[in-house]
Amino acid sequence: MVPFHVDYLIVGSGFAGLTVAERLATQCGKRVFVVDRRSHLGGNAYDFYDAHGVLIHAYGPHYFRTNSKLIRNYLSLFTEWHPVEYKILSHAENRYWNFPINLNTFEQFFGRPSTSEEMEQWLSEHRVPIESPANSEEVIISQVGWELYEKFFKGYTLKQWKRHPRDLDASVCGRIPIRTNRDDRYLREEFQALPKEGYTRMFEKMVEAAGDHLTLQLNTDYRDLLSSVSFDHMIYTGAIDDYFHYCYGPLPYRSLRFEPQSFTPEQLVTREEISGKKGYWQPAMQVNYPNEESFTRIVEIKHATGQQCENTTIVREYPDDYEPGKEAYYPIPAPDAAALYQRYKALADQEKNTSFIGRLATYRYYNMDQVVGMALTEFNKLASKI
Ligand code: FAD
Ligand code: UDP
Secondary structure (H helix, E strand, O other), X not given: OOOEEEEEEEEOOOHHHHHHHHHHHHHHOOOEEEEOOOOOOOHHHOEEEOOOOOXXXXXXXXXXXXXXHHHHHHHOOOOOEEEOOOEEEEEEOOEEEEEOOOHHHHHHHHOOOOOXXXXXXXXXXXXXXXXXXXOHHHHHHHHHOHHHHHHHHHHHHHHHHOOOHHHOOHHHHXXXXXXXXXXXEOOOOOEEEEEOOOHHHHHHHHHHHHHHHEEEEOOOOHHHHOOOEEEEEEEEOOOHHHHOOOOOOOOOEEEEEEEEEEEOHHHHHHHHHHHOOXXXXXXXXXXXXXXXXXXXXXXXXXXXXXXXXXXXXXXXXXEEEOOEOEOOOXXXXXXXXXXXXXXXXXXXXXXXXXXXXXXXXXXXXOOHHHHHXXXXXXXXXXXXXX
């Protein structure tokens, strides 16, 4: 049989794969073949309506945010936006705390009204002076001291990563803002919004834009296509160690287990006192559980999507050890993992006619916008050679 020939074989239909596929198809008129081993588009950002009619994020909460106009404008070709100020809470010692740490948290901590000046003074007396924090413990104690670190960060991080915060890059806990004013948004970026009709609809529109320049095949490992599809160039967005058959041993990842639970309006009546709102189970879209529970967070994404729906669904998120066969959700930002990745990267650099982009192929704890940025850069590089 003569193989079906395309210009580009794109492995993975997440943000990385679909961005570069759409651009090559629509801007350069190239023929692209997108393959994914999952049964749906969108990679980890996939969302869907569950059996109770609630739009949920299948692989954990995905809060879109960006400071980049370029990335926002690009995605705006395929979606309108539902603005959201992502707000969360932390639950410890049997009560809810304002989080990330801000003046409201400080007031809860002392049980009385306070001021930014008072909080700054307290922090200056408690923070541990460290000029250049080298790990995730140092980055937090150098901002807020031991007590708040132990209350909100240490247990959560140990659970999530099964590593001590000292053994993780400073960037991991350094993602979380700490403020002395009343700004309690979880994220720092200027633009914070969700695709109005959900991520999956946005991905479908990217595919539709590419028209018949794009062939999509789901439920298929790319290796099973190699005898039936030929191509000039491959863009690979899967795990880099998998691509090289784990020749240097597996890279470390963290996995997750999601436990959804749905509620009808009748079941929610008893929760109204806690959630403060009819039709919701908890008082915020996300509540973190740093210490007492074995899950790290409970997400009720309906708070963020703004979906009008009588039922609701919450998802408990349990960190899990990774082993082949499970999803490799998180690359581990730590020096030992980075060293092993560099060995795989050296192999990738020698690979002819193959690009490695995305969170797993470059082994980076990247947000969605950063992945889109990386894919647009790769597209420009490829387009300049055409
Ligand atoms: P992926 O989405 O992982 O897509 C890769 C695709 O490749 C997958 O669909 C996979 O099935 C496919 N694939 C792999 N190997 C093969 C193979 N051999 N053959 C065929 N197909 C293959 N980012 C944010 O900006 N905000 C958030 O709030 C946020 N929350 C997150 C929460 C969780 C729990 C996780 C895990 C991630 C979160 N992210 C968030 C990060 C976000 O998911 C990623 O940045 C983004 O989805 C990465 O896109 P990608 O295309 O690189 O990879
Ligand atoms: N973190 C923490 N306590 C919290 C929230 C976050 O210690 O209440 C740490 C933890 O190590 C986590 C990291 O900060 O993995 C980044 O948190 P984020 O919520 O951004 O994680 P993600 O959504 O990427 O899983």
